[in-house]
Amino acid sequence: MPATRITIALNVKQSQKAPLLLPASASLNPSSPNSCHFLVVKATQSKLRLKKVSRILVAGTGQEFCAESGWKDALKDDVTLLSSASEEYVGVRKENALRDQANPHCTISILAQRVPVDQLSITQLETTAHTLPRLIHATAQPTYTLARSFLLVQYLCQGWIHLPLIRGDIECGMTWWLRGLEGPWRRQSDRKEWLANGKECSSAGEQWDSALGTIGAGNHFAEIQVVESSSMTSGGGLGLYEDEVVLLVHSGSRGYGGHVLEKYTSMEEYMKEHDKACRWAKSNRDLIALRFLSCLEPGEETWEIGCNPPTEDLNHEIVSQARARIQERKVVDIWHNNVERIEWPLGPPSTTIAGLFLEEKTSSLSLDTDHGTPQKDYMYIHRKGAAPTYNPSTSLPLSILPLPGSRGTPTIMLRPLFSEATSWGFKSALSLAHGPGRSMSRAKALSSLSQKYKNPDVLLQPNSASQSQGGPNEQDLVWEEAPEAYKDVYAVCDDLVREGVAEVIGWCRARVSYRVRNDLG
Numbered sequence: 001m002p003a004t005r006i007t008i009a010l011n012v013k014q015s016q017k018a019p020l021l022l023p024a025s026a027s028l029n030p031s032s033p034n035s036c037h038f039l040v041v042k043a044t045q046s047k048l049r050l051k052k053v054s055r056i057l058v059a060g061t062g063q064e065f066c067a068e069s070g071w072k073d074a075l076k077d078d079v080t081l082l083s084s085a086s087e088e089y090v091g092v093r094k095e096n097a098l099r100d101q102a103n104p105h106c107t108i109s110i111l112a113q114r115v116p117v118d119q120l121s122i123t124q125l126e127t128t129a130h131t132l133p134r135l136i137h138a139t140a141q142p143t144y145t146l147a148r149s150f151l152l153v154q155y156l157c158q159g160w161i162h163l164p165l166i167r168g169d170i171e172c173g174m175t176w177w178l179r180g181l182e183g184p185w186r187r188q189s190d191r192k193e194w195l196a197n198g199k200e201c202s203s204a205g206e207q208w209d210s211a212l213g214t215i216g217a218g219n220h221f222a223e224i225q226v227v228e229s230s231s232m233t234s235g236g237g238l239g240l241y242e243d244e245v246v247l248l249v250h251s252g253s254r255g256y257g258g259h260v261l262e263k264y265t266s267m268e269e270y271m272k273e274h275d276k277a278c279r280w281a282k283s284n285r286d287l288i289a290l291r292f293l294s295c296l297e298p299g300e301e302t303w304e305i306g307c308n309p310p311t312e313d314l315n316h317e318i319v320s321q322a323r324a325r326i327q328e329r330k331v332v333d334i335w336h337n338n339v340e341r342i343e344w345p346l347g348p349p350s351t352t353i354a355g356l357f358l359e360e361k362t363s364s365l366s367l368d369t370d371h372g373t374p375q376k377d378y379m380y381i382h383r384k385g386a387a388p389t390y391n392p393s394t395s396l397p398l399s400i401l402p403l404p405g406s407r408g409t410p411t412i413m414l415r416p417l418f419s420e421a422t423s424w425g426f427k428s429a430l431s432l433a434h435g436p437g438r439s440m441s442r443a444k445a446l447s448s449l450s451q452k453y454k455n456p457d458v459l460l461q462p463n464s465a466s467q468s469q470g471g472p473n474e475q476d477l478v479w480e481e482a483p484e485a486y487k488d489v490y491a492v493c494d495d496l497v498r499e500g501v502a503e504v505i506g507w508c509r510a511r512v513s514y515r516v517r518n519d520l521g
């Protein structure tokens with residue numbers, strides 16, 4: 001087979017381009033060392049001077065190459081491939097094969113008013129909503145921005161899942177907890193025991209399991225907070241009450257989710273791996289809490305297994321007991337990046353939120369109402385940076401969700417609202433923003449805020465969490481994580497409240513913030 005003659009260009013500046021010949025010997029499998037993917041990335045770095053290429057898109061359609069099959073379908077002479085540093089496709093998607101299945105009636109809710117959302121992002125959202133097959137509804141949370149791809153957009157999709165809407169970090173979530181942490185936790189045999197919950201073991205092999213119980217870098221953190229205000233009244237079920245000290249853990253599957261995206265072969269296989277990564281991440285947050293508890297409540301025998309180094313192999317009974325005790329202390333635990341399958345329509349109408357929501361929507365969307373008996377189908381909620389508003393295993397509404405701002409601003413306690421005005425949750429795609437996100441990159445925060453606040457202590461006083469990390473490199477975190485580097489959590493909250501999708505039931509403030517700058521496991 002001859003070489004393939006293509007053009008490479010920058011997604012954000014498509015006039016900046018260069019020709020490239022891909023030899024016939026180059027593999028289509030992106031994970032091979034000499035793959036077309038690798039050659040395009042290398043050429044982009046050297047010829048177009050874009051250092052970090054995270055996505056490769058096809059000019060004209062915006063199609064993203066996630067796997068070998070994508071390369072097979074789209075690689076041909078004269079195609080132009082756009083390199084993206086993670087931003088969404090720039091340009092109008094030309095009519096193509098998707099056109100036949102396009103869905104001009106996909107509804108869109110934009111939950112932002114006080115928070116500015118730029119026009120390019122809105123256009124992108126509308127194009128995606130009306131182009132990708134089988135989408136029936138798209139919701140942009142107040143913090144939606146194109147620059148962070150589909151952050152805080154949820155799509156409801158009938159029967160299909162669209163991987164580019166979800167991308168690699170499929171399992172990340174947050175857990176709020178009532179009430180040693182460095183390096184790998186114990187041995188692989190112990191980690192497997194921790195991941196063997198019931199019949200299903202979520203072990204992903206030692207390569208990934210070795211990070212179990214660790215938080216990871218980036219935006220991930222564990223925070224000891226104080227509940228400064230709460231309208232929750234004690235006396236029934238778990239809640240967060242004024243003056244309590246709580247632990248908020250934000251961590252995911254530590255790279256395993258990204259690996260799943262690369263290796264999927266079919267929708268079934270992908271979903272199986274996706275679910276496993278989600279379970280892995282949940283077990284990870286459980287274990288992080290256990291490790292914290294072993295430091296915070298040192299006399300308590302059940303938490304002792306959180307400590308390193310291991311004295312002996314863990315047995316099933318000890319692990320089950322610790323896991324059960326951890327569940328008792330858990331207030332809420334959600335994934336904010338994942339795909340969730342829900343039955344569509346649910347019948348018969350029930351008192352559950354999903355029941356109310358689906359009953360409401362099926363009538364207005366006229367889904368298969370030909371013979372009066374709706375056909376059972378599935379919807380896939382694609383959550384990218386938003387929490388579910390109900391418990392997926394019981395379909396019951398959640399009574400509390402965290403909306404964390406930053407290390408120095410409060411974490412607002414939200415209660416999702418369901419009413420006729422919001423079509424029983426449909427308006428927000430049964431989801432709520434998981435945090436406002438950054439307003440400036442880490443690099444920009446470090447350069448500009450370190451100039452503005454020469455003495456970093458200013459940023460740690462008053463009412464700011466103290467850091468658990470030391471060392472010169474870690475000190476940069478003070479500037480990188482300054483509240484100014486994040487968008488306004490109050491504005492996000494106002495928008496959600498005004499849209500009628502949530503109410504504020506209190507807030508917590510960080511007292512101790514634990515995070516790592518370099519991800520050494």
Ligand SMILES: Nc1nc2c(ncn2[C@@H]2O[C@H](COP(=O)(O)O)[C@@H](O)[C@H]2O)c(=O)[nH]1
Binds near residue numbers: 510
């Ligand atoms: N309470 C804290 N919130 C924080 C901190 N750092 C970031 N954040 C917020 O959390 C979310 C996480 O977003 P993700 O996209 O990485 O999942 C983000 O929106 C921030 O606003 C912190 O140290 N404490």
Ligand SMILES: [Mn+2]
Binds near residue numbers: 173250336
């Ligand atoms: Mn996250």
